[in-house]
Amino acid sequence: MSTVEFRGFGWRHAGRKAWAIRHLDLRIEHGERVLLLGASGAGKSTLLAALAGLLAEDSGEQEGEVLVDGRDARRQRNTTGIVFQDPQTQLVMSRAGDDVAFGLENRGVPRAEIWPRVDAALSAVGFPYDRARSTAALSGGEQQRLAIAGVIALRPGLLLLDEPTANLDPEGAQLVRTAIAKVIQDLDATLVLVEHRVDEALPLVDRTVVIGDDPDAVWSPGAPLPARRAVTAPGEALLTAERLALPHTAAVVDEEVRAGQALAVEGPNGAGKTTLALLLGGLTKPRAGRVTASAALAGRDAGRPPHRWRARSLATRIGSVFQNPEHQFVTDTVRAELALGGASEATVDHLLQRLYLDRLALANPFTLSGGEQRRLSVATALAAAPRVLVLDEPTFGQDLRTWRELVTLLADLRDEGRALVLVTHDPQLVAAIGDRRLELRR
Amino acid sequence: MNGTWLGRRDAVAKLLAALLVTAAVVTTLDPAASLTVIGVLLVLLPFTGLGLGTLWRRGWPILVSAAGIFGFTVLLGAQDSPVVAHVAGLDVRENAVGYALRLLAVGLPGFVVFATIDPTDLADSLVAHLRVPPRFAIGALAALRLAPLLAGEYQLIRLARRARGTKAGPFSTLFGLLVAAIRRGIRLATAMEARGFDRGEPRTIARDTRFGWMDALVVALGLTLAVAVIMLKFART
Amino acid sequence: MQTRWRTVDIVVASIIAVAFAGVFYAWNNLWNALESFALPWRAVIYGVWLIPAVLGPLVIRKPGAGLYTELVAATVSALFGSAWGLTVVVSGLVQGIGGEFGFAATGYRGYKLVNALVAGALSGVGAALFDLSVYYGDTFTAGQKWTYAALVVASGAIVAGGGSWALQRALSRTGVLDRFPSGRERVAV
Numbered sequence: 083m084s085t086v087e088f089r090g091f092g093w094r095h096a097g098r099k100a101w102a103i104r105h106l107d108l109r110i111e112h113g114e115r116v117l118l119l120g121a122s123g124a125g126k127s128t129l130l131a132a133l134a135g136l137l138a139e140d141s142g143e144q145e146g147e148v149l150v151d152g153r154d155a156r157r158q159r160n161t162t163g164i165v166f167q168d169p170q171t172q173l174v175m176s177r178a179g180d181d182v183a184f185g186l187e188n189r190g191v192p193r194a195e196i197w198p199r200v201d202a203a204l205s206a207v208g209f210p211y212d213r214a215r216s217t218a219a220l221s222g223g224e225q226q227r228l229a230i231a232g233v234i235a236l237r238p239g240l241l242l243l244d245e246p247t248a249n250l251d252p253e254g255a256q257l258v259r260t261a262i263a264k265v266i267q268d269l270d271a272t273l274v275l276v277e278h279r280v281d282e283a284l285p286l287v288d289r290t291v292v293i294g295d296d297p298d299a300v301w302s303p304g305a306p307l308p309a310r311r312a313v314t315a316p317g318e319a320l321l322t323a324e325r326l327a328l329p330h331t332a333a334v335v336d337e338e339v340r341a342g343q344a345l346a347v348e349g350p351n352g353a354g355k356t357t358l359a360l361l362l363g364g365l366t367k368p369r370a371g372r373v374t375a376s377a378a379l380a381g382r383d384a385g386r387p388p389h390r391w392r393a394r395s396l397a398t399r400i401g402s403v404f405q406n407p408e409h410q411f412v413t414d415t416v417r418a419e420l421a422l423g424g425a426s427e428a429t430v431d432h433l434l435q436r437l438y439l440d441r442l443a444l445a446n447p448f449t450l451s452g453g454e455q456r457r458l459s460v461a462t463a464l465a466a467a468p469r470v471l472v473l474d475e476p477t478f479g480q481d482l483r484t485w486r487e488l489v490t491l492l493a494d495l496r497d498e499g500r501a502l503v504l505v506t507h508d509p510q511l512v513a514a515i516g517d518r519r520l521e522l523r524r
Numbered sequence: 525m526n527g528t529w530l531g532r533r534d535a536v537a538k539l540l541a542a543l544l545v546t547a548a549v550v551t552t553l554d555p556a557a558s559l560t561v562i563g564v565l566l567v568l569l570p571f572t573g574l575g576l577g578t579l580w581r582r583g584w585p586i587l588v589s590a591a592g593i594f595g596f597t598v599l600l601g602a603q604d605s606p607v608v609a610h611v612a613g614l615d616v617r618e619n620a621v622g623y624a625l626r627l628l629a630v631g632l633p634g635f636v637v638f639a640t641i642d643p644t645d646l647a648d649s650l651v652a653h654l655r656v657p658p659r660f661a662i663g664a665l666a667a668l669r670l671a672p673l674l675a676g677e678y679q680l681i682r683l684a685r686r687a688r689g690t691k692a693g694p695f696s697t698l699f700g701l702l703v704a705a706i707r708r709g710i711r712l713a714t715a716m717e718a719r720g721f722d723r724g725e726p727r728t729i730a731r732d733t734r735f736g737w738m739d740a741l742v743v744a745l746g747l748t749l750a751v752a753v754i755m756l757k758f759a760r761t
Numbered sequence: 762m763q764t765r766w767r768t769v770d771i772v773v774a775s776i777i778a779v780a781f782a783g784v785f786y787a788w789n790n791l792w793n794a795l796e797s798f799a800l801p802w803r804a805v806i807y808g809v810w811l812i813p814a815v816l817g818p819l820v821i822r823k824p825g826a827g828l829y830t831e832l833v834a835a836t837v838s839a840l841f842g843s844a845w846g847l848t849v850v851v852s853g854l855v856q857g858i859g860g861e862f863g864f865a866a867t868g869y870r871g872y873k874l875v876n877a878l879v880a881g882a883l884s885g886v887g888a889a890l891f892d893l894s895v896y897y898g899d900t901f902t903a904g905q906k907w908t909y910a911a912l913v914v915a916s917g918a919i920v921a922g923g924g925s926w927a928l929q930r931a932l933s934r935t936g937v938l939d940r941f942p943s944g945r946e947r948v949a950v
Contacts, residue, residue, distance in 0.1 A: 097939045134718055138767075141940055164718045170673055171708050172715035174666045176644060183730035188720035196730045218672060232719065365683045397689025408704065409677070409684040412696055414934065423689045448703060448935035466689060539847075546847045550895055582842055585790065634839055634846025643840070660771055664833050667775030671837075674780055699931065702780060706937045709776035713769035722768045 083270050084161055084239035086110040086133060090146030093128050093137060102128040104145070108291065115266065115273040117287040119280065119301070122453045122481040124294030126276045130242045133274065135159040150240060160189075163238035163271075167245040169225035173232075178204070178220070179213025182232045189236065203235035204228075206268060207261040222351055223254025227261045234265055241271045245278065248479060251351040251507050255282070262286055278481070299483040307510055308486060310493035312517045317341030320379045320470050320501050321362055321388070321400070327370035328354030330524060334371055337520055339470060344492070344502040346512040349522030355505045356405070356474055358522070362503055363402035363472045364388025375399070379469055397423055401463030403473040407455040411447040416458060419447055425465040433461045437491070453484045460491070471495065472503040477511050489514050528573040528640075530742075535641045535649040537739040541746025542637040548750035549629045552757040555618065558625035560756060564749055565632045572640050582639070586631035594624035643668055645731070652733035659722065666716060670708055677704050763823070764869075769940055770821050777820065778833035781813045785838040804912035808920025811884040814860025815877050815925035820932070822942050824861075824869050827880065831857030852891055859887030860921075872943070878922035885917025886910075 092104035103125030110116055120126050131137050132148045135156040150158040166172045175181040182200045191199070200213065207227040211220075220228065226246055233241070243262065247255035263286055266273055277283040280301045284290075292300055321339040328335065331354055339345055339362065347355050360366045361373055367389045377384045379399050383391050388400060404410055413419050416439055420430045434440040437457045442450060447458060456476065463471060476492070477485055493515050496502050506512065512519065530538070549561055569579070597620035605619035647665040650656040681700040685691075716722075788809050817830025835853020839846065863880025864871070889910040929943060938944025 095939070096945065097936070131714075136714055136718055159718075159720065162718075166711065166715055168711060171670070171711040174662075174669070174712070174716055174719075176669050180644060180730065184716075184721075185719035187727050187730050188723060190726055190728055193728055193730060196728070200730075217669075236719070360683060363687060365686055393686045393691050394689045397687065402684075402687035404680065404684050404687070406680070406704075408707075409681045409700065410688055411700070412685060412688060412690060446934050446936060448937060462688065543847055550848060585842065630848055631846040634849075635842065637847070638840050638842075659766070659768065660829070663768065663771035664775040664778075667772055667779050668837060668840075670776060671779050671783065674776075675783065678783070698784065699928070702777070702928070702932060703935055703937050705776045705780045706773055706932070709773040710769055710937075710940060712776075713767075713772040716772070717768050 083112040084151050084158075084272050085112055086240065086272065086274070087149045087152075088129075088132075088146070089149070091132065091148050092145035093125070093132060094143045095128075096140075096142045102142075103293070106146070106293070110272060110274065113270070113272055114289055115287040116275065117280070117283050117290045118274060118276045118293060119290060120293035120481075121296040121299030122451065122479065122484060124296065124299075126293055127244055129293065130164060130244045130274065130276060133240065133242055134162050134164040136164075158240075160236075161239040162242065163233035163236055163240070164242040164244065165226070165229050165233055165246050167248040169220075169222045169229065169249060172229050173217045173225060176217055177213065178209070178211060178215040178217055178228055181217055181228060182235050185232055185236045199235050200231075203231040206234060206265055207231045208257075208264065221254060222250045223257045226250065226254070226258045230258070230261055230265060234269055237269070239271055241266070241269065241273050243273070243275045243277075245276050245479075247277065247279065247282075251349075252509075253350050255279070259283075259286065278479070296483070299481040301482050305482060308489055308493070308514055310489065310515045312343060312496060314342060314497075316343035316517070317499065318376060318378065320376050322374050322376075323358075323362065323371070324374065325371035326358070326361060326368055326373065328357050328522070329369075330354060331522070333523065335520070335522075339501045339503055340518075341469065341501050342496060342499050343517045344496050344504060344515045345518045345520060346516035347503060347505045347520045347522065348507070348512065350524055353522040353524045355522055359402070359472050359474045359503065359505045361389075362400070362470075364391055364396050364400050365402065394423070397466040397468065399468050400470045400472065401466060401468035403456075403459050403463050403471070403476060405474040405478065407452075407459035408448060410459050410462065414446055415444050416447055416450070417443045419458060419462050420465045422462065423466040429465060429467075433465060437461045438487070452479050453481070456480070457484075457488070460488070464495075468500075470501045470503070472505075474505045475507065476504060477506065477508045485510075528571060529738075530568075530572045531640050531642075533742050534653070534733070534735050534739040535646040536653050537735070537742045538637050538641055539646070541742050542633040544743075544746045544750040545633050545753070546630055548753040549626060552753065553619065553622035553626055554757050554760055555621045555625045556760060557753045557756045558622070558629035561629040561749065561753060562625065562632060565636060568636075572636055574636065574639050578639070579635075583631070583635050586628060586635065589631070590624040590627040593627055594620050597623050648729050648731055648733050652729060653735060658727050662721070663713075663716075666712055667709060670705075670712065673708070674701065674705050677701060766821075766823055766825075770823060770826075773941075774817050774821050774826060774830045775833055777816060778813055778830045779837055781834045782837035782841060785810060785834065786841050789838075804909050805916055806920075807885070807888065807913045808881065808916035808918075808924065811856055811860065811881060811888060811917045811921035812925050812928075814857050814884040815863070815880045815921050816928060818860065818864045818869075818880065819872055819877060819925055819929040820938060820941055820943050822869070822872060824865070827860030827864060827884070828854070828857035831860060831884070848895065852888065855887040855891045856884045857887075859884035859917075874923070874926050877926040878918045881920070881922025881925065882914050882918040884921060885914035888917065889913040 088106045088108040091106040092101055094101045118126050133155055148155045173181050174184050179200050182203055183196050186196045207230050209227055247258050278301055281303050317340055319338040319340050323335050323337045326335040330352060347358060349355055361368055373387055375388055420433055434443055439458060477488060598614055598616055605617040607615045608618050608621055609616040643665055647661040651658045651661050678701050681697050813834040814827045814831035818826040832853045835849050839849050860880045863883045893906055932938050933944045
């Protein structure tokens with residue numbers, strides 16, 4: 083069990099003007115279990131990286147100290163284990179057992195000792211398969227549990243978890259939380275956890291620490307959330323899905339996307355939510371069944387399905403916002419992104435203001451923070467003024483402030499008469515603006 | 525990898541055998557030499573766990589290339605080679621047959637070898653037997669694991685561009701893919717370091733990397749075939 | 762200048778190699794499609810294969826980057842299924858060495874456009890030498906061989922050299938290269 087101490091700690095990443103975190107004084111004792119909260123961009127991930135000794139001296143500027151067991155964190159990497167939020171990019175090997183063994187190999191543990199420790203770690207997290215299982219064939223929840231196994235096989239004294247359930251569906255998230263609870267019973271470790279879903283993380287910890295000077299942005303249990311269900315009846319059906327087949331499931335989808343209504347599409351990962359979003363967005367061709375657009379929506383392309391429309395026409399009728407905003411960036415500056423489809427100067431300026439992007443107008447889109455990127459991708463979809471907007475996980479990774487802003491914006495768009503399709507795991511989003519729900523099953 | 529005899533042999537042994545055969549074949553255009561190699565490989569095919577179906581599905585580019593170079597040489601190649609057959613009013617010369625068969629004889633060992641080598645075993649074997657620095661072998665292996673993910677991202681990026689209303693060409697999509705790939709690479713590298721990858725102290729290998737007499741046998745087989753090819757070449761000139 | 766490769770150097774060079782191995786898969790098919798038409802002239806598109814040999818050093822800026830990135834790209838493309846079997850690995854080695862020379866000549870200190878062009882051209886020289894001796898020894902006349910070599914070297918310089926340089930600068934502007942010296946050139950945001 084390790085102690086942690088930050089003394090006047092600050093860190094600035096190379097190439098940035100602003101400090102990621104500054105003037106931090108914090109002490110965590112042996113065996114404490116701490117939940118770290120704060121606004122997006124408050125520096126929580128930087129903080130965990132500092133504890134894990136992963137902030138290389140040449141990658142930025144440091145003030146103060148970060149100590150684990152009284153020594154600089156970089157020298158204590160052996161006793162620290164960290165689990166990141168993206169399941170895919172922290173697994174190293176293609177077979178599950180080999181991945182858990184990876185850390186042990188790095189430590190020079192003799193071969194005879196490796197496999198018993200691997201097996202023990204796998205059973206400690208409740209991993210449901212054997213060692214030869216391909217890591218690519220695992221669900222997000224299984225991958226995260228495997229990642230945890232890889233870390234605890236090294237018996238760390240300090241266990242750090244950076245939003246381990248962020249990318250998972252509710253079912254996977256629950257399994258991972260159960261695994262964490264089980265693991266910290268058996269392991270004698272100090273725990274520092276960063277999570278946005280506060281309600282579910284609280285049972286795992288005995289202390290919460292809020293970072294940054296923006297307490298309003300922090301999700302706290304019982305914080306009031308906007309309730310913006312539609313007040314007028316929905317208008318005409320702009321898109322209709324008829325007997326639409328989705329991969330991995332026998333069920334077909336029959337659904338209408340109506341003007342002035344927000345349709346929430348829910349379900350576990352792998353049930354086909356993203357596929358449905360792509361189909362409704364006119365981006366892929368259905369294998370069976372069809373998507374038809376109303377005459378009002380299709381304009382000159384009446385009678386043709388959306389996936390056969392020219393890209394430029396499609397963007398003016400159905401806008402899509404992808405889960406990873408970076409996939410949609412094609413230009414060098416925020417302003418150019420918004421102007422791409424031929425939107426007028428006035429429209430561009432209006433959007434910049436409405437989404438709080440004006441001071442970033444000349445920045446490269448890839449340099450924006452996660453929350454800013456998401457707002458930008460919503461803005462670019464809006465620039466072409468489409469009547470239908472399909473959004474895949476729009477509230478992912480948002481702190482309370484940006485969440486509220488986004489929900490208000492989406493509600494306003496819906497009240498203007500647009501149709502929204504929201505593919506989401508976020509039950510609070512559905513509660514706030516979901517007018518109609520579609521549940522997909524595997 | 526697959527559980528066949530060949531699948532279980534050491535990766536470097538298989539690679540070395542295939543390299544020897546390929547090197548020998550590359551020195552000659554003699555159709556007989558190429559045919560020998562192709563014949564031997566087809567005979568060994570059942571031992572590799574690869575069916576003819578898989579061979580077709582994954583190896584068709586090789587056949588297409590061979591057909592391509594055959595056609596080109598028949599139509600436009602040098603005219604000083606002996607005519608072997610007369611088809612549809614065209615003279616099929618020995619050099620056309622030689623090129624086509626050699627392409628197959630060069631492509632097949634490589635194909636078979638990679639179809640029976642598991643990347644993890646290859647990395648282990650390179651580190652254990654050829655003293656390749658483990659940081660490079662495992663680093664490359666970890667990046668390779670991300671290949672299917674990158675393919676998926678490529679598709680998404682392509683669709684995302686359609687959603688933006690631009691029919692942007694492959695360059696724009698490739699750029700987006702490179703950015704996404706580098707980002708993933710940096711996160712992966714961080715995760716690997718977090719698990720002690722770059723400690724500068726000797727690593728152990730969890731899997732078995734013994735080089736037994738059966739592995740040496742594979743190398744010997746490759747060497748024999750290579751020598752046979754060279755001897756055939758000299759015998760027929 | 763630090764010459765030891767960090768983990769992030771190794772992994773990112775490898776992933777650039779893997780990404781290009783995927784590009785090669787598509788490009789190989791194009792190359793073979795052109796086979797029946799214009800054997801020496803298809804060398805114009807050759808430069809794409811040489812990009813890793815130049816882009817690797819431009820991003821990583823450490824000795825061995827050209828050789829490593831090109832070799833890994835070639836090996837992985839053989840893994841994906843290549844008509845040239847294992848010879849593509851040796852190709853990659855020779856091409857990578859060519860690219861490496863381009864940067865070694867300045868003691869690994871010059872990474873401007875001119876360095877990229879030279880490295881691309883040298884990589885093309887390696888490629889042309891290998892191809893002409895291994896594949897096209899008997900097919901081409903002397904004149905055709907010179908045409909092929911000239912085209913490959915030019916393609917190497919322009920596509921691999923100039924293209925990689927432009928690519929690295931565009932990547933740097935996105936901030937994705939901030940962990941590398943090649944990314945530090947951009948203005949603080």
